[in-house]
Amino acid sequence: MKFYRSHVLVCVDPECLAKGAHDILDGLQDELVYQGLIDEVQVLETSRIGGCANGPEIVVYPEGVHYVGLSVDQLPFLVEEHFLKGRVVESLLAKEVKRADEELGPPKPKEVRVVLRNCGKIDPENIEDYIAEDGYQALGKVLSEMTPEQVIEEVLASGLRGRGGAGFPTGRKWQFCRSAPGSPKYIICNADEGDPGAFMNRRVLEGDPHSVIEGMIIAAYAIGASRGYIYCRAEYPVAVRTLNIAIKQARNLGLLGDDILGSGFSFDLEVRMGAGAFVCGEETALMASIEGKRGEPRPRPPFPAVKGLWGKPTNINNVETYANVPQIILKGAQWFASMGTEKSKGTKTFAIAGDVNNTGLIEVPLGITLREVIFDIGEGIKGGKKFKAVQTGGPMGGCLPEQYLDMPVDYESLTAAGSIMGSGGMIVMDEDTCMVDIARFFMEFTQDESCGKCTPCRVGTRRILEILERICDGHGKDGDIETLEMLCQQIKATSLCGLGQGAPNPVESTLKHFRHEYEAHIYEKRCPAKVCRGLIHYRISDNVCTGCMVCARNCPVEAISGERRQVHYIDPDICIRCGICQQVCNFNAVEVY
Amino acid sequence: MAGIKSLEELKRLKEEALAKRQARTTTGGIQITVGMGTCGIAAGAREAMKAILAVTEEEGLSDIIVRQTGCIGLCEWEPIVEVEIGDQPKVTYGKVTPERARQIMKEHVIGGKEIPEFKIPA
Numbered sequence: 110m111k112f113y114r115s116h117v118l119v120c121v122d123p124e125c126l127a128k129g130a131h132d133i134l135d136g137l138q139d140e141l142v143y144q145g146l147i148d149e150v151q152v153l154e155t156s157r158i159g160g161c162a163n164g165p166e167i168v169v170y171p172e173g174v175h176y177v178g179l180s181v182d183q184l185p186f187l188v189e190e191h192f193l194k195g196r197v198v199e200s201l202l203a204k205e206v207k208r209a210d211e212e213l214g215p216p217k218p219k220e221v222r223v224v225l226r227n228c229g230k231i232d233p234e235n236i237e238d239y240i241a242e243d244g245y246q247a248l249g250k251v252l253s254e255m256t257p258e259q260v261i262e263e264v265l266a267s268g269l270r271g272r273g274g275a276g277f278p279t280g281r282k283w284q285f286c287r288s289a290p291g292s293p294k295y296i297i298c299n300a301d302e303g304d305p306g307a308f309m310n311r312r313v314l315e316g317d318p319h320s321v322i323e324g325m326i327i328a329a330y331a332i333g334a335s336r337g338y339i340y341c342r343a344e345y346p347v348a349v350r351t352l353n354i355a356i357k358q359a360r361n362l363g364l365l366g367d368d369i370l371g372s373g374f375s376f377d378l379e380v381r382m383g384a385g386a387f388v389c390g391e392e393t394a395l396m397a398s399i400e401g402k403r404g405e406p407r408p409r410p411p412f413p414a415v416k417g418l419w420g421k422p423t424n425i426n427n428v429e430t431y432a433n434v435p436q437i438i439l440k441g442a443q444w445f446a447s448m449g450t451e452k453s454k455g456t457k458t459f460a461i462a463g464d465v466n467n468t469g470l471i472e473v474p475l476g477i478t479l480r481e482v483i484f485d486i487g488e489g490i491k492g493g494k495k496f497k498a499v500q501t502g503g504p505m506g507g508c509l510p511e512q513y514l515d516m517p518v519d520y521e522s523l524t525a526a527g528s529i530m531g532s533g534g535m536i537v538m539d540e541d542t543c544m545v546d547i548a549r550f551f552m553e554f555t556q557d558e559s560c561g562k563c564t565p566c567r568v569g570t571r572r573i574l575e576i577l578e579r580i581c582d583g584h585g586k587d588g589d590i591e592t593l594e595m596l597c598q599q600i601k602a603t604s605l606c607g608l609g610q611g612a613p614n615p616v617e618s619t620l621k622h623f624r625h626e627y628e629a630h631i632y633e634k635r636c637p638a639k640v641c642r643g644l645i646h647y648r649i650s651d652n653v654c655t656g657c658m659v660c661a662r663n664c665p666v667e668a669i670s671g672e673r674r675q676v677h678y679i680d681p682d683i684c685i686r687c688g689i690c691q692q693v694c695n696f697n698a699v700e701v702y
Numbered sequence: 703m704a705g706i707k708s709l710e711e712l713k714r715l716k717e718e719a720l721a722k723r724q725a726r727t728t729t730g731g732i733q734i735t736v737g738m739g740t741c742g743i744a745a746g747a748r749e750a751m752k753a754i755l756a757v758t759e760e761e762g763l764s765d766i767i768v769r770q771t772g773c774i775g776l777c778e779w780e781p782i783v784e785v786e787i788g789d790q791p792k793v794t795y796g797k798v799t800p801e802r803a804r805q806i807m808k809e810h811v812i813g814g815k816e817i818p819e820f821k822i823p824a
Contacts, residue, residue: 195771
C-alpha cells in the first residue's frame with residue numbers, strides 16, 4: 110500500500126463548497142505537485158470537520174492541525190510552510206478547538222453501552238465515522254439477506270421493548286403495523302423528550318444520529334413504509350440541526366431515497382419540530398401535531414398501527430428503541446437477549462439527577478438494582494446525607510423509598526412498585542426533601558402540561574394541586590388524604606391518555622410510602638424536612654448571635670430587629686420565610702424549627 | 703461523495719473510512735523527524751525524506767509518523783534525521799544522504815540496531 114506521511118482532509122460539505130472548497134482541493138493538488146510533495150501527502154475529501162462557518166476548512170494529519178478560512182492564494186505559502194518545512198501556520202488555525210463530549214464521560218463500572226456506544230467517539234456530523242463503526246451494515250444485511258418477516262422475527266426474538274416507557278414489545282408493534290391494511294404506511298420516531306431533567310434521547314440524537322436513522326430505515330423495510338418523520342422538540346436545536354445534517358448525508362450517499370442500495374426499497378424521512386407541549390410526547394397527540402393540528406390525544410383504539418398518521422397504519426417508536434435496532438440485526442437477537450432480565454432485555458439509558466454525587470447519563474443492563482445505580486454508579490448521596498427516595502420515569506413516575514433499593518430495574522418491577530420505567534429519568538432525593546412538596550411540584554408540572562381535552566386530567570389534576578398547595582401552606586385538614594386518594598384513583602381510571610393516567614403517580618406513591626409526612630403536615634402543622642414555607646419558622650439563636658446586623662440589613666421585609674451587638678429577633682408575623690437571613694448569617698445563628 | 707448502490711460499495715466505503723481514521727489516529731510508535739529548515743533543504747534533506755518514505759512503503763511499515771522540523775542550530779550536520787522508537791531515547795543522525803537514510807531505516811528502524819558512526823557526536 111502506498112504510504113503517505115501526511116493526510117489532508119478537505120471538507121466538501123455544501124457550505125464549504127459554496128465557499129470554494131473545490132478550488133482549495135484543486136489548488137492543493139496543484140501546489141503539492143509543483144513543490145514535489147504529491148507522493149508524500151494525500152488529499153482526501155471529507156464531510157464536515159468543524160462548523161463550516163469559517164470554510165473552506167481542512168484538517169492535516171497526523172498532527173491533527175485544523176485550518177480554516179482558506180483561500181487559493183494562501184496555498185503556496187501553506188504548502189511550503191506546513192508540508193515542506195513542517196511549520197504550523199498559526200494565522201490560519203481554527204480558533205475554536207472542538208470540545209470533547211463533556212456530558213458523557215468514559216463508561217463507569219457496571220455500565221454497558223449499546224445505544225451510547227458511539228456518543229463522544231464518532232463525529233456525529235460525519236457519516237463516514239459512523240460507517241467506519243459498522244454503520245449502515247445492518248441496513249445492508251437487512252436489504253440483501255432478510256425478508257421483512259425475518260427482520261420482525263429477529264426483533265421479536267431479541268425481546269426489545271419500547272424505550273419510551275410503556276415497554277410494549279417492539280417486534281409485536283411492527284407486526285401489527287405490517288399486517289394492517291392500508292397504504293402508504295408511516296414510520297415515526299418520537300424524539301419529544303420532555304421529562305424535566307431527562308436528556309438521554311437528546312444525547313443520542315446529537316452524538317449518534319445515524320443509529321436512529323438506520324433503525325428507522327430498517328423498521329420501515331420491516332413494516333413496508335415509504336415515509337418517515339422524526340418528531341423532535343424545538344427546544345433541542347442542536348439535535349434538530351445534527352439530524353438534518355445526518356439525513357442530508359445519508360440521502361447523498363443513497364442510504365435514504367429511492368432504491369436504497371439497489372434493493373428496490375425506497376424510503377425517505379424528515380424532521381418535524383414540536384412547539385413545546387409536553388403532551389405531544391403522547392403518540393396520538395404527536396401525530397395530530399405532525400398533521401398540523403392541535404396537539405391533543407385521541408382515544409385508542411384504533412391504535413396508530415391501524416389508523417395513525419393521516420389515518421394510515423403508522424409505527425411509532427422512541428429514539429432509543431430505534432437506536433437499538435441496528436445492533437440487534439448485526440449482533441443477533443441472542444446477543445441482545447443475553448442482557449437484562451427474563452422479560453426486560455437489553456440495556457437502558459438513564460439520566461440521573463438530584464442529590465447524588467455523580468449525576469449524568471448512564472447506560473446499564475436492565476435488571477440492575479436501584480442501589481447499584483445510585484450508590485455504585487451515582488457514587489452515593491451528596492454531602493454524606495441519607496437517601497430518602499428515588500423517582501423514576503419522569504413526572505409521571507412514582508417515588509420509591511429505601512426498601513425498594515434492592516429491587517431490579519425492569520418494566521414489571523417498577524410498575525409493581527407503583528412507578529414506571531418511563532423514558533429513563535431518575536431523580537434521587539436525600540433526607541432534606543419534603544415528599545409532600547415533591548408531589549406538589551410534579552403535580553404543578555402535569556397540571557400545567559395537561560392539554561385540557563378530557564375532564565379528569567384537566568379538572569382532576571387542578572383539584573389535587575389545590576389540596577397539595579393547601580397542605581404545604583399549613584392549611585391541610587382532616588379528610589384531605591382520603592380525597593387525594595379518591596381523586597388519584599379516578600383520574601387514573603378515566604383519563605384519556607398516558608399523561609392523565611400517570612399524573613397521580615407521584616401523589617399516590619408518596620401517599621403510600623410517606624403517609625406520615627402528609628399526616629405531620631395536616632395534623633401537626635409541621636414539615637418534617639423543614640421545606641414547606643407555610644409550616645416553618647425562623648428564629649435567631651440567643652447564644653450564637655453576635656448582633657452584627659447582617660441579617661437585619663438583608664431582610665427584604667424588615668422583619669428583623671435588634672441593636673448592634675445585641676441579639677436580634679425575627680418577628681414571625683412579618684417574616685415571609687424567604688431564608689435570606691439564614692444564607693447571609695456568618696455564624697449559623699439562624700435556625701429553622 | 704457519490705451515492706452507493708450496493709452492499710459491496712457500502713463495504714468498500716467502510717474500508718476507506720477505516721483507512722482514513724487510521725491515518726488520523728496513528729499513535730506513532732515510530733517517529734522519524736527530518737530537519738527541513740533552509741539549511742536542511744540545501745544540504746539535501748528532501749532526498750533523505752524521500753528515501754525514508756520509499757523504504758517505509760517498500761517494507762509496508764505501519765504505526766510510523768514521518769514529520770519535519772526546523773533548523774536545530776547544527777547546520778553543518780544537516781541533513782539531520784531523528785529516530786524515536788517507543789520509549790527508547792531519541793537518536794540523532796547527521797549528514798544523512800539518501801543511502802545513509804536507507805541504511806538507518808533498514809538497520810535501526812526495522813532491525814532495531816543503532817548505527818553509531820552516523821550519529822552526531824554529543
